[in-house]
Amino acid sequence: MTTTTPLRVAVVCSNNQNRSMEAHYMLSKRGFCVRSFGTGSRVRLPGPSPDKPNVYDFKATYEQMYLDLAHQDRDFYTQNGILRMLERNKRLKPRPERFQSCPDAFDLIITCEERVYDLVVQDLSSREQETYQPVHVVNVNIRDTLKQATLGAFLICDLCQCIQRLEDVERDIDSLLRELTKKTGKTFQHTVCFY
Template identity: 70%
Template sequence: ESTPPLRLAVVCCSNQNRSMEVHRVLSKRGFSVRSFGTGTIVKLPGPVPDKPNVYDFRTTYDQMYHDLLRKDRHLYTQNGVLHMLERNKRIKPRPERFQSCRDEFDLIITCEERVYDQVVEDMHSREQVTCQPVHVINVDIEDNPEEATVGAFLICKLCQCLQRTADMENDIDGVLLEFEAKSGKTFLHTVCFY
């Protein structure tokens, strides 16, 4: 019998670049996936590094797109932000905050250590209800479009391997070791409970 599809969540800071590229790739491969950010606000690159464009999580990708188009079409076309927002609005209407979601997942993948810590901290602060385990894995991805694409394919391969295991609880450590050896990356991994 085939194992039920894994319920996946992928999380970065602002639910813009890394988590959305992984969301896109996993969706195309038929996975049941949702994406999130852990930040209190959504940040997008601005005219200079210390002046990001800041939005609320309730702002739609379309609203952000038109705001940046109005501010400086040339700059935000050049740096790829408009292109990224175009992709994002094809996937879902707006960014979502992980801490506001009460759905259960089998696997939560984070894209940087700080986000991993925030997810684990949030899971530990919740009241345990069903005692269902969820594996939280961190795969470090640099926050730029090229690395997001590379990272998305690595995460997709990892999810395909885990989906094929007969017993994820027992096989996950072996699969992660194999992936660490192949990719040269170190993956943080912990189990939390709902």
């Protein structure tokens, strides 16, 4: 991987709503070539109670979700920040995307929880290797709250900027992740897959 061109980055969480989209937003503002994804079979957003989430197909647009939730209970979904989150999302792209349906190659894939990391690595490992281009998959656990998504997005931006500056990513990424663990107290998982 050369670092003279901008990194092609994918950020992945389970629903492509909160954590991946906040990082997508911040990375795009910093000039990264970034896309975001979810790994779930359906998109889940908080509902009126923990056992009653709002469930959508990945084909549903952020606008459709926004209108549905505003129709259900505008005050409730404004107060808990979901409508504001969907407003941000629809400014970035029309709808959530599922990682497993994307054929495109990336230099770096950042996942936001261990379960998502496992699904991404499993999906990449099951694909037929064609170009043998390496892709670094890095996980950093970020709780799925609006506040933690923002803090996590700053960490992901720092990570991407540090990787972008490495002279030899293949050689130096593990020592960089160890340094970041010391600095932040966060543990990073890392593996290399191939396209």
